[in-house]
Amino acid sequence: MVEKKQEVEVLAAEERFLTGENFYSQHFLGAHKLTDDSFVFRVWAPNAQQVWLVGDFNEWDDSLPLLKRESGIWEVITDKPHEGDLYKFKVRQANGREIFKIDPFAIRFEERPGSAAVLHTLQEKKWKDGLWQGRKKRTNHFKRPLNIYEVHASSWKHHEDNTPYTFSDLTKELVPYVKEMGYTHIEFMPLMEHPLGKSWGYQLVGYFALSSYYGTPEEFQDFVEACHKENIGVLVDWVPGHFCINEDTLPYYDGTPTFEYEDRNRARNVRWGSINFDLGKPQVQSFLISSALFWLEFYHLDGIRVDAVSNMIYRDYDEGPWTPNHEGGNRNFEGYYFLQKLNAVVKLAHPEALMIAEESSSDTKITGMIESGALGFDYKWNMGWMNDVLRFYEMDPIYRGHNFNLLTFSFMYMMSENYILPLSHDEVVHGKKSLMHKMWGDRYKQFSQLRNLYTYMIAHPGKKLLFMGSEWGQFLEWKYDHGLEWVDLNDEMNSKMQHFTKTLNELYRTEKALWELEGSYDTIEIIDADNDADTVLSFIRRGKTKKDFVIVVLNLTPVERKNFAVGVPYKGTYQEILNTEMKEFGGTWVKPNAIKEAITVPFKDYDYQIQTIVPALGALLIKPAEINTRVKSSSKRKNVKAEK
Numbered sequence: 001m002v003e004k005k006q007e008v009e010v011l012a013a014e015e016r017f018l019t020g021e022n023f024y025s026q027h028f029l030g031a032h033k034l035t036d037d038s039f040v041f042r043v044w045a046p047n048a049q050q051v052w053l054v055g056d057f058n059e060w061d062d063s064l065p066l067l068k069r070e071s072g073i074w075e076v077i078t079d080k081p082h083e084g085d086l087y088k089f090k091v092r093q094a095n096g097r098e099i100f101k102i103d104p105f106a107i108r109f110e111e112r113p114g115s116a117a118v119l120h121t122l123q124e125k126k127w128k129d130g131l132w133q134g135r136k137k138r139t140n141h142f143k144r145p146l147n148i149y150e151v152h153a154s155s156w157k158h159h160e161d162n163t164p165y166t167f168s169d170l171t172k173e174l175v176p177y178v179k180e181m182g183y184t185h186i187e188f189m190p191l192m193e194h195p196l197g198k199s200w201g202y203q204l205v206g207y208f209a210l211s212s213y214y215g216t217p218e219e220f221q222d223f224v225e226a227c228h229k230e231n232i233g234v235l236v237d238w239v240p241g242h243f244c245i246n247e248d249t250l251p252y253y254d255g256t257p258t259f260e261y262e263d264r265n266r267a268r269n270v271r272w273g274s275i276n277f278d279l280g281k282p283q284v285q286s287f288l289i290s291s292a293l294f295w296l297e298f299y300h301l302d303g304i305r306v307d308a309v310s311n312m313i314y315r316d317y318d319e320g321p322w323t324p325n326h327e328g329g330n331r332n333f334e335g336y337y338f339l340q341k342l343n344a345v346v347k348l349a350h351p352e353a354l355m356i357a358e359e360s361s362s363d364t365k366i367t368g369m370i371e372s373g374a375l376g377f378d379y380k381w382n383m384g385w386m387n388d389v390l391r392f393y394e395m396d397p398i399y400r401g402h403n404f405n406l407l408t409f410s411f412m413y414m415m416s417e418n419y420i421l422p423l424s425h426d427e428v429v430h431g432k433k434s435l436m437h438k439m440w441g442d443r444y445k446q447f448s449q450l451r452n453l454y455t456y457m458i459a460h461p462g463k464k465l466l467f468m469g470s471e472w473g474q475f476l477e478w479k480y481d482h483g484l485e486w487v488d489l490n491d492e493m494n495s496k497m498q499h500f501t502k503t504l505n506e507l508y509r510t511e512k513a514l515w516e517l518e519g520s521y522d523t524i525e526i527i528d529a530d531n532d533a534d535t536v537l538s539f540i541r542r543g544k545t546k547k548d549f550v551i552v553v554l555n556l557t558p559v560e561r562k563n564f565a566v567g568v569p570y571k572g573t574y575q576e577i578l579n580t581e582m583k584e585f586g587g588t589w590v591k592p593n594a595i596k597e598a599i600t601v602p603f604k605d606y607d608y609q610i611q612t613i614v615p616a617l618g619a620l621l622i623k624p625a626e627i628n629t630r631v632k633s634s635s636k637r638k639n640v641k642a643e644k
Contacts, residue, residue: 006614014071014483017044020282023345024288026208030071030105031087036078041087043103044283045254046072047094053078055087055116062090068616088248093255102205102249104259104287108195111212115205115248118212124369125221127300129228135304136233136352141378142418145508145515146463148235149183149471150424152200155192155215155466158483166215167223175226181471181498182505187305189425191220192238195246200425200480203274207444208289215296233302235354236295240288240342241312242274245524252277259284259550264325269311270320279312280334283469288338296346296353304346304356306377310360312339313375336375343376354378356420367418373577375536382419382462385410390427393453394438397557401532408529408537409555410460415521419462421558423453428467428478428514436473445558447473447493448587448617451500452554453579455619458508459541459552461523472498496586507578507621511551512544527551527567528604534559536614538566546570546629550577551622553614561614567606571598572627574610581615590613595625 007506016022017029030197036336041053043066051074053064058080066074066089066516074089081087084625088100102109103594106117154172178186191214193206201211223233230492243259250259260267261278269276277284295301318323325331343355357366362384390407398426428434435453439446450473451552469484472494474483478602488494508514517523527538535556542549551568555561568574575595581587596610614620 008084008319009474014069014073016168017073017283017286018071019296020285022286023289023293023349025286026105026107026294027493028444029480030103030208031081031119031392034077038076038137039081039395040075041066041103042073042075042139043089043105044073045091045258047258048091048254049094049096049199050072050092052090053081053087054090055081055119056085057081058090059086061287081119083119083121085119085392086110087113087119088116091254093252094160095255097255100248101253104207104250104253106193106206106209109209109212111197112197115195115246116196116418117206117209120217121296122217125218125225127225129225129300132228132231133300135180135231137317137427139352141352141354142519143516144421145184147183147458147505147508148185148187148420148463148465149178150187150189150422150465150467152189152468152478152480154197155478156478157441160356162482164213164483167219168215171219171223171226174457175230175232178227179230179234182509184233184509185235185302187235187465188237188309190237190239195244195249197480199244201237202239203242203244203272205244208294221299222621228300232270233354234299235303235305236299236301236358237358238292238295238304239307240271240277240279240292240338241308241402242272242276245274246533259287263477264478265321265323269318270319271318276311278334279332279338285338285341289342289438292342292346293477296350301353303378305356305358305381306339306342307358309339309357309366309375312336312641313359313364314361339377340370344370347376357381359539360384362413362416365417378418379420379463380417380491381422381424381465382410382414382417384413385460385462386422386424387420389453389456390423390435390480392556393449396440396441397535398555401535404529404532404535404537407456408553411524411526411529412537414461415519418519420465421457421462422465423457423470424465425467425478428470430477432477434477435467435470436476437477441491441558444586447497448581450497450621451585452556454501454504454619455552455580455621456537456554457577458504458515459517459539459550459621461541463506463518466501469500496584500580500585505580506576509542509579511541511550511623513541513548516543529604534561536561536564540569546622547627548568549624551620553612553620553622555616555618558616563611564603564611564614565603565611566622567603568598568608568610569606570609570624570627570629571600571608573597573625574619574622575625577623578621579615579618580620585620587615593620596622598627605606 013028051066066076103117108118108120154424191203318331365374366380370376388406439449525540598608
């Protein structure tokens with residue numbers, strides 16, 4: 001009776017996997033302990049002629065053949081393996097070729113350069129992050145600060161012998177560092193098993209396995225728990241579009257297109273030297289959605305950033321030849337509907353999970369309701385903002401006035417999606433130079449502009465992301481196989497830059513005007529975005545109450561602007577809450593501008609103005625001290641929505 005019930009459960013799991021509806025397929029496929037002495041192994045290889053289980057326990061010979069079920073899933077129950085043994089599947093493919101293949105559902109792999117799976121039984125953890133989980137469910141993340149510290153786990157810091165930190169080490173040092181710096185979340189570049197460190201984790205082989213390079217699954221669980229206890233969220237990048245081309249991994253698993261498209265043009269990813277998943281195949285959908293839910297649930301992650309979405313929704317995104325769809329266009333309908341399905345499934349199970357897309361086009365609605373035709377993500381990386389802004393800050397100030405639109409164009413589309421403003425790892429590698437090194441001018445001016453840039457990012461509508469090392473202005477490009485240049489902090493300018501970033505992060509968290517009305521044009525008023533002569537940008541960020549607003553003034557030239565007029569909405573007094581050129585941050589100012597009284601002199605669409613000094617290449621954040629909100633500008637307030 002028990003055996004019959006188990007077989008019914010297996011058949012049901014099997015059917016759901018084949019139809020693309022088994023979102024916990026790792027409980028069925030892969031290796032699982034049945035009793036104290038026996039394990040069951042299952043692998044999907046529908047067109048294989050034969051499959052064997054090979055490993056340490058049978059000297060990698062053919063003594064353990066698997067039996068093929070009608071579904072194309074192969075299965076064997078055996079008492080030969082033991083916990084910790086290495087294993088693979090030997091597959092006689094459709095054409096008769098025999099090759100060792102990894103277990104696609106393996107939880108652990110041996111250390112590089114080996115690629116065998118490790119027989120590892122995961123233990124259920126008694127989590128102690130209940131307060132964080134409860135708070136997360138009660139909180140609307142769209143109306144809360146979101147400031148992400150992006151990290152490559154194995155290059156944040158190295159030991160003295162140049163070995164990378166494991167998650168046990170990171171728990172002791174990274175967690176308190178991120179808390180001290182005032183970030184709300186950590187986002188890791190992919191942590192799943194990958195054979196080549198140079199890929200940074202974006203060429204995966206193990207979609208259910210934490211890379212052994214980073215430690216054990218249990219260590220990563222403890223890391224996430226430690227973050228949650230300190231009110232820090234944890235996000236992880238995930239790559240469901242393409243996978244590693246190594247032939248002993250997923251490609252052409254049974255000798256025929258298994259995980260990949262049948263069309264070679266669609267299967268082959270020329271740009272990245274990888275293989276594209278067939279996102280329309282039900283079994284692949286089961287595999288990938290199971291992976292996403294596994295990472296969210298087993299590790300208590302707070303969200304996932306889906307990498308390379310453009311590659312999944314456009315057939316012509318790659319550099320090679322491409323095959324049009326049945327309508328003759330470039331839309332990848334399979335990828336489009338897979339992403340909608342992914343977000344629907346995740347949000348049904350975990351409404352509070354953050355689903356983030358790295359996507360570079362504007363032709364598809366990425367965030368918002370699936371019912372409206374969007375893909376259903378919560379946030380999209382604003383790659384256009386990032387490209388325009390970095391191009392602007394790299395420019396000689398002589399030319400900035402004629403290119404002011406690079407800084408202001410994002411105001412015209414900033415509400416079209418729910419955006420994250422990313423200054424990510426992609427911008428500090430491959431000869432692009434570090435953020436610090438990109439800035440124009442000598443070292444002093446570079447630090448001034450970096451502070452200016454970060455102030456603009458924090459004040460601009462949208463959530464925030466900054467790559468590790470950028471917070472103190474590391475000059476060298478990031479190297480994936482070296483720790484960050486922590487020695488830089490012995491330099492006074494780098495140390496003061498780190499202090500500035502910490503101060504700015506804290507200000508972002510405490511000033512509700514910088515995030516409370518985000519997603520609505522009510523959050524912003526443009527004071528002056530047309531001053532290309534002085535190249536000074538000014539705008540207001542607003543909170544829910546009339547008195548809760550922050551005035552932002554950015555001077556993008558190395559010329560100090562004295563008695564500079566800034567339009568204000570109310571009579572009264574105004575005070576600086578941030579001046580990026582203060583000596584404590586690395587500037588030369590020893591005291592801020594004095595409190596300013598608004599005068600009844602029109603400025604643009606405002607009846608009142610204040611006059612202040614704006615430092616060369618400096619930024620000011622100004623708040624009302626004592627104002628009369630019953631007396632305001634009679635002119636219609638200028639806002640971006642009206643302009644648009």
